[in-house]
Amino acid sequence: HIITEGIIKNPACNLIAQNTTLGWVISGVVDNEDKERSKVINVLHAQVDKEDDILKRFWELEEQTSTKQILTPEEKACEEFYSLTTRRDESGRYIVRLPFREENTLCISGNSRDIAEKRFKSLEKRLGNNKELKEKYVEVIQEYLSLGHMRPIAKDDMKKDKAFYLPHQAVVRDDKTTTKVRVVFNASQKNSNGVSLNDNLMVGPKLQADLRHTILRWRLYPIALVADIIKMYRQVRIAEGDAMFQRILWRDCPEKEIVDYELTTVTFGTASAPYQAVRTLHQVAFDEGDNYPLAKDKVLNCFYMDDLMTGCYEVDQGLEIYTQITELLGKGGFKLQKWNSNNQELIKEIKEMENEKDQGQLYINRTNKDIIYMDNIDKVKEISHEEVKEVEIKIDSTIKILGLTWNRSQDTFQYLVNLPPLTTASATKRSIISNIARLFDPLGWIAPSIVLAKVFIQKLWLTGVSWDEELNVELVKEWIDYREQLSLLTDVRIPRWIGTTLNQKLELHGFSDASKTAYSAVIYLRTIDLEGKIHVTLIVAKTRVAPVKQISIPRLELCGAVLLSQLLIETANILSIPKDQIKAWTDSTVVLAWINDHPSRWKTFVANRTSEILTNMKASQWFHVSTKDNPADCASRGIPPKSLLTCDLWFSGPSFLKKDNISYNRPNNLDKLNLDLEECVKSYVTVVPNNSIFERYSTLKKLMKVVAYCRRFLKNNKIYRGMYLQKVELDAALECCIRQTQKEIFTKEYTQLQDKGYLQIKSSVLKSLCPYLDNKGIIRVRGRLEKAQLSEQTKHPIVLPRCSPVTRLIIVEAHVKTLHGGLQLMINFLRTAYWIIGIRNLAKHHIYKCVKCAKQRANINNQFMGSLPSVRCTPARPFLHSGVDYAGPINLRTTKGRGHRSYKGYICLFICMVTRALHLEVVSDMNTQAFLAAFRRFVSRRGHCAKLWSDNGTTFVGAARELQELVSIQPSIAEHLESNGTEWHFIPPHSPNFGGLWEAGVKSTKFHLKRVIGDSTLTFEEMTTLLTQVEACLNSRTMSVIHVADPGEALPLTPGHFLIGEPLLNVPDNQFESSGLNHLSRWQFVQRMVQSFWKRWSNEYLSNLMNRYKWSCQVPEPSVGDIVLIKEDNLPPSRWLLGRILHKHPGSDNITRVVTVRTKSNTIKRPTSKICILPITEQKNV
Known part of the structure; x- marks a missing residue:
């Protein structure tokens, strides 16, 4: 009954207005073609960990990149902006503008100079502490000035309100053969408006070629040729009007005034810098390439950022490439350096031409160690062997655990292994994934070993452990075994040249396979030279981890076939191999049957994938291979690095590829195969959660409001529409909740009370209450208080069950209203309106669970007393294992007599952990130096202390740190403490119960001092004397219970027995100097006495500690x-x-x-x- 009377029609616009109980509703067709569409922008800001970023790049490298890039609107706008605003100066050098997203950018209006100045002063402080770093940093800045890449700004020309200042810092690359300092500018620093320069710059499309494609093209040529561009970014100028957004602060010494400078070139650190540099490099090829056709192709396809990786078939062709590319890039102000090749004749000719043109001298190390720098692919490793060069290939500056290099003399690729130290404690999910993400294998040449790491990542995720949680023993062992074998991969050698020459027949043979854990694809190039010799070379491989959701093996094999078809087409396009020279192999007859029939026959999963395969290749290009001859089986199952080294099937391919005639097999009975996959019957149990409205809210007030609004909506109450909830509505809502609760819990009782008006169920808990239904349908107690002078609500309270959310909310409400009162107060308050079954236990339980009450109770439980440490129970020389603590302060006087000045002193207490003997020292302060002096006095008088325990006081922590620093500075002390050092142990913070031994000693010391000193003030000398006497008293205490026995029995054992052989306060014995005792017998007697002390210590003292x-x-x-x-x-x-x-x-x-x-x-x-x-x-x- 929502629609009511009332309807209005408008023929002009075909709209209809219909009246409803909810109001007027307008419907009809609206022409909105000319209307501006609203845009909704959702912004999610996330903090990405370093490990997440590295792992992301790891998976990005694993993805296919053969699809054509589609530019976003912003990338298109950036391209248009570059084309419209880029110009050249008289020398041919390019001048670009910063591609701002909007003209009125927020970074212009904010203040960034103050932030840059603060960061610069911090940099100055760092450089001041490192003289060598400062010298190299100053050299770099001076180079900027001498080359005109930055210029000072006059004070009159400074416009702080429109310019943007970039902080800068030093980045030291310790992984280089020589420490190289770079100045990095931070364009992501926010200004006073919270906006950075990078926030306002368009990044631009990605223009550099895929690294895998660049390496594949490089492998085509028998002669390799490499070089890089000198300071590529800084060869591109920034327009005069935009240089103000690249200002920096600099001075070479703190005594000078800070000077403002502008960077006049494309600056590394700005968001648009990579795009502008690569785009300008391409623009040179577009503008001047018609005169240099050979060089134009190399610039557009053989550069990765500023590094050239190309080659040629003959030396003359290499010289032509050198000449053309040098002249072409020179037109745009770019200059190449560090030319190198695996062909000595070519590199010799290039050196001579370099010298003739006076373009700089080729960099040669003085020790005849060649180094190639490939700046952004990074680059280089120096090797001591003569005429050997390695080029490390990277896609970023991340230090790799497993990296790829090119050995120039052998013309092979090999792997670098840089394993950081490993401990079992460091084997966490974060550290392991950080290591795996640094495995660099762009072309999958060691895919069988890398896939094991991918599968291990999946295992980590399935365990559900957090990033820094310790792994179980099995996972740690598996990871350590795998990691230790990675160093063996340095023996892997992959030839750079794949044996291709001009006018040669090339064939691509791809293999796919799948297992329960992964599926894979691998491609080999089969070449036949003019003499008929056959060469088979590993080209590229890819692996994928199988999904967590179980998929049948045939379907995983199909996924491997899809991956292979994609990889084959991509590789064929790069190597310019015709499609009819592509062959695909699989050991799955089911996959071959799917491919050789129309996709419409199969279910969606199979149909989609076979359609993609047939789009890429013909079904006639797919053949069957046995599992033992399938190299993809190595990658799908995974091979540890140790076994991979001897796996000839993987590196050389199956033996039949090297034969003159290959037998292309395809099963004859593909149409008769039973392609129905095994059916798996699964049973699902659905747990429906209890969505009772009573359990959704934490307070009774919220529940009442929600129910009240629901009741108002159902009744469509126009009287209260738009008004706050009235008390009448809230009371009715509470009554509704109580009534529903009673119907659910007391179902039988409620039904009988409705039908008969009284209760006849003898087993009901309500029988003794004589319940009845009031006029609102709520069960109340009839009771015996009809004639009492009480309110009706108190005489006939509402009955509530024990286990009900509504009952719990009412108790919570009562607890708050009674101001967190006690048990009886809550019961009395509730009984005025409710009769709750088992109210005492419910109220008591809620008081116990109340957080505010728990805070005030603050029950502290002492854990079960632990066993004594071994040093307390093992005989040892007194004070070999000791504890230390401070007591005080105490007042000391400077001199005797009148007019003295008092100052604070402290008592340093040392206690033997074995005998409980005490050593007391007076110290003048609680600082580290005063304690170290007391510690030296203690050790000098009591002997070496092997282990010392204390609390976490700053005095002791500082002393421990100072001793460690002293050891590190003086080798002689370190050598002494290595054999006789003091090992310091700290108890947990704020844990005096862990140091009960010395706490008891402090208590006993204070007991005597309070009674002897009183209000007197002693000098340092007097206090030292008194403490020595107190020490003697305490060391004469008995260690065991004194028994009244024969006077001739041994005296009670005291700490003094272990110090001097008797109690320190004992009565002097008679002199026996004239007695003629045998000296050896006397020594044996003393030793026997000492041994008897330890025997009594074990029998009498230790038993008391039980x-x-x-x-x-x-x-x-x-x-x-x-x-x-x-x-x-x-x-x-x-x-x-x-x-x-x-x-x-x-x-x-x-x-x-x-x-x-x-x-x-x-x-x-x-x-x-x-x-x-x-x-x-x-x-x-x-």
Whole structure:
């Protein structure tokens, strides 16, 4: 009944207005061709980790790039802008403009100079600390000035409101054979408006050729020829009006005034720089290439950024390429350098021509070690063998674990392995994926080994571990085994030249295969020279990991066939091989049957893929190969690097390719194959979640409002339309919720009360309440308080069940209204309106789960007391294992008599971990130097201390650090401490219970001092004397229980027995100097006495440490992710910090007593005795 009376028609525009209960609705046809369409732009800002970016490039390299690039509207606009605004100066050099997205850019109006100045002063500070770096940095900037690539700006010409200043910094490439410093300009730095220069620049389309295509073309030529452009970016000028957006600040020493400069060339670091440089290189070929046809093709197809990789068939042709390309690029101001080749005659001729033209001298190392720089493909590795050169090929500046190089003397490709140190602890998902993403194999020559890494990535994802979580032992072992074998790949050699010559027959043979884990495709080139010799060379390979969702092997084989067809067409186009010279092989007869029939016969999955295969190739070009002769089987199953080295099938292809006549087999019974795939019957269980409206909201108030609005909509109440909810509506909503709850929980009782008006079910929990239905259909308690002077609501409360979301919300509401009151207060408040079954337990449970109440209770549980450490239970020389702590402050006086000045001093306490003997020192301050002096006095008097325990006080941490620094500076100290050093241990922060031994010693020391000193102030000398006496008293305490026994029995054992052989406060014995004892017997007697002390220590003292006098019950273990309060001794619970447990640190007994907690500002360690776990559970709140 939505449509009501009322309709209006307009014949002019074919619109109809219909009245409804919701209002007027307009319908009809609207002509909107001339209307401007609205645009919706959604922006998602994401922070990408470095590992994510590296992994992205790894997968991008694995993808096919044969499809033609389609320009976006912005890329088209950038191309048009370049064509319209680019011009040349009188020397032929190109002048370009910055391609801004909009004319009125935000970066113009903001202030960027102040930010650049701040960054520059920070750079100055860094350069001031590194003299060598500063000298090289100044050299680079001076080169910019001398070449005219930047110019100073007069103060009168500076317009801060329109210019943009770029911060700059030094980038040191340590992976180079010589340390090379580059100045990098940061055009992504935001100005005061929060906008950077790069935000306003168009990036432009990608113009450089695919690296794989460039290498494939390079392999065609028997003679290789390489070079690179000198400072390619800086050969392109920036228009005068745009140089103001490339300003920098510079001075060569801090005493001078900062000067503003403008960069006058295309600047590395701006978003448009790569496009402008490559586009200008192409423009030279377009403008001047008609006079240099050979060079034009090389410029457009054989450059990767500023690096030339080409070749020729004869030396004369190479010289012609050199001449043409040098002259062509010279027209645009570009200059080539570092010419090199595998042909000595060609490179000799080029050197002579270089010298004649006076274009610079070819770079030759003084030690006859040739180096090739291929700047952006990067580049180079120096080798000590004479006349050997390696070129490292890269697509970016990322340091590769496995890289590809070209060995000039052998004319082969080989692999570089740069493995960082590996520890078991570092084997996390983040570190492993970071390593795998640095495996560089652009043409898939070692695909059988690389595919194992891809499969391992899939395994990591399926385990569900987080980025920095430790992996299980099996995965770590598998990764370490694989990683250790990567170094063997340095022995792989792939010939650069594939044996092609002019007028030679070329054939491409591709193979595909699939397994449960991956599918693959590999291509070999078969050449037949004029003498009839056959050469087979590995060209390119690709692998794909099988989807996580299970797919049948025949369908995976079909995916491999699709991959092979794509790869064959791409490779044939690059190598200019006719399509009829392409042969494809597979060991799957099912795939051959699918390909040899019309796609319309098959299901969608098979039909789509066979259609693509038949679009690329004819069915007659597909043949069958046995699995043992299929090299793609190596890549689909994966081969460890150790086994790959000896796999001739992979590197040389199947043996039948080397025969004069190849038998092209195709099964005869393809049409009779049973192509019905095995049916897999699966059963699905669907769990329907409980979407009750009562469980969607966390407070009763929200639930009442939602229900009230729903009721208003259903009733179409025009009286309250547009008004706030009234109390009447909210009360009716609550009654509706209660009524529905009672119907669901008390179904039988509600039905009987509706029918008969009374309850006859004897087993019902409501029987004793004499329930009845009121006039609103709500069950209430009849009870015995009819005549009491109470409200009707209290005399006949509403009945609520125990387990109901509505009951829970009502209890939550009551707890808040009673200001988080106690149990009885909540019950009394609820009983005024409701009779809840089992109210006491429900209310008690909610009070326990209330976070605010839990914060105020702040129950701290001490974990089960751990076992004593081994140093407490093992005999050792006194003070060999010691603990240290501070006590104080105490007031000391400078001199005796009147007019003295008092100052603060402290007591440094050393305690033996074995005998509990004490050593007390007075220190004048709590700094590191004062402690080190006390530590030297302690060691000098008590002997070497092997292990020292303390808390995390800044004094001790600083002392430990200073000792380590001292060791690193003085080798003699390091050599001494190597055999006799002190190993420092710190207990967890804020954990005095971990240092109970020295805490008890401090307590005992203070006990005596308070009674002896009182309010007196002693000098340093007097305090030292007194502390020595206190030390003697404490070292004379008994270590075991004293038993009243025979007077002749041995005296009670004390720490003094282990120091001097008797208690320090013992009565002097008689002198026996005149007694004639045998010296050897006397020494044996002393040794026996010492040994008896240790025997008594084991029997009497250790047995007293057996009992756990507190913390004898094990409390529940904390869990990672628990929300906790962090106890602070000087703050009330309401001001304690909240945190979340990140890691647990269990002891040797697998009981956690220390946890790592993340707070809102940092990550800290705390004992479990300093945290309070809050009762917060996952629940659905709206």
